[in-house]
Amino acid sequence: MNEMIFEAKDLSRSFTVGGSPLRDLADHFLRNRQPTVLRAVDNVSLTLREGETLGVVGESGCGKSTLARMIAGILPVSSGERRFRGETYDSFLARKRDALKIQMVFQDPLSSLNPRLRVGNIIGEAAVLHGLVPRSKVKDYVGDILARVGLPADSIGRYPHQFSGGQRQRVGIARALAVKPDMLICDEAVAALDVSVQAQIINLLMDIKRDSGLAMIFISHDLGVIRHLCDRVAVMYLGRVVELAETKQLFASPTHPYTRMLLEGMPKISMQRRRFMPIQGEIPSPLNPPSGCHFHPRCPIATDHCRRIRPELRAITPGHVHACLNVASD
């Protein structure tokens, strides 16, 4: 098995909500309000090996993007520990050039690419600044990367708005690759694209993975995409990982009731009309999550102790863990 590239232990991140200056002042004088705290990510532990792709799937508000940002090192943690190749993030991120080893691709390339820079600069700037290539050779360097992500060579002098959505996402990927990362984090990188363009970008990511052995964390709400790209999948619900398994295992025999519900809700191409009644209930507000197991109000097999006890992740088979009190592990 490959070396471990990334480890997260009990990562948590909270945000204080509200925070308008006037309200803060009022609270200060009245001394009657506890600040509302949102636990976006709650004790998440993950590992990633070299060359592996880990998927993180969940619905809006489950904390998957917050998790992605913490792994990328662009958001501090509230508690918990992150390690890159065994080294803690504190010492690792302090060395600016090494920090480039983790790169991120975002959902909306138009808002993550500087609209006033030419693509050549967007892609080449960081590489030059950090001394990965001499300025005199940057043009060839960028040209190679453009070819690798399937963009025409003349893109170098164009601006982001002159590209289509799919091409822009290629620019975003090219920018990430330009600093020779070892780990790539894709946060909903294909969510905003049309099906046929999405297929092109997924294929590109698979090529990159095959050619360079890049380790990837792929965040998405789309189970179809996750199933296609990832080696292992973590399912998140309201800040917690509820199930984690190899992709094949998770899709073949999901054990957590929430994972089952997600898989059932996933639209499939079929010729059968949806006849069954889907599971009721809304995603609760992360500001005020249900007690015990967060999923219990929507869970078909919830019992009384689900309301009180927080389920911990436990192994069902080697490599397959879930957090459910009621589904027996054998």
Place this chain on the structure above:
Amino acid sequence: MSEPFFQVDGLNTWFFTRQGVIKSVRDISFDLARGEVLGIVGESGSGKSVTGMSVMGQIDEPGRIVSGSISLNGEDLTKLDFEAMRRYRGRRIAMVFQNPLMTLNPLMRVRDQMYEAIEAHENVPHKDMHARCIEALKSVGIPSPEERLTAYPHEMSGGMRQRIVIAIALLLGPDLIIADEPTTALDVTIQAQIIYQIRRQIDERGLGMIWITHDLSTLSELADRIMVMYAGAMMEIGTTEEIIGSARHPYTRKLLDSVPSRNAPGEKLKQIPGNMPSLLALGKGCPFANRCERVSEICGEPVPAKQLSGTHRIWCYHPFED
């Protein structure tokens, strides 16, 4: 299936811009029966939304319906003046958009927005309006509707807001609902609930529905018939079984093949090479020709419709055989 009550015939909607004429919708014809859901599927720029807006009479300058007819219960909507069309909109035809926050007024309670919709078309006492609102909210699966009535849009989740929009659309008992990507922004579990409830309303009330989306998977579970559009033109139309099970048009096949769940996990997806042509520079032939592997010289000529069965029509010189 009953007789169609709604027909679009030879619709052309063009936009006359400074750069040239953008022919967003070209020669679109379809019909719809009561209790039926017609899915229109296509990628960005395929003209699916402009088709929906044309039916609603919402095409603004520099756009214009250049030719064609849109008839509802035998009356041609393209011939109606603004005031007559206003009376149709909301009452006979309702529309649901992707983003409910842009449809709902953020400063008004749900109740007032619903009352407003009724008052615009009917003269009803408040007590009856209240009962109707409650009934509409219940029909789309909104729990504790009394409380929701006094809420503001920002107090609700995205799924709940979209249900409110659908409830408002149902409020005046329209014949036809046009839904443009209504569940695209929602989570899968919520999407599944809304699709289930919409389908039930269609069946119970005998409405017609046009469901515009880029998502073939959702359509395959919801629609009775599917129409595939590309670069402003119809490529193929047929029952869901015909389109999903035995698509004959190369574009439809490619589109189906590029969906991840139709490919073996871990293998490369079958992608469509190239990009959609600019709508400013379309030839007279098939718009998909430059990306099609079955292309030949004749594809540069105007493509006539081929009737494959009573319900299955296709625009292609080289369709698949089986």
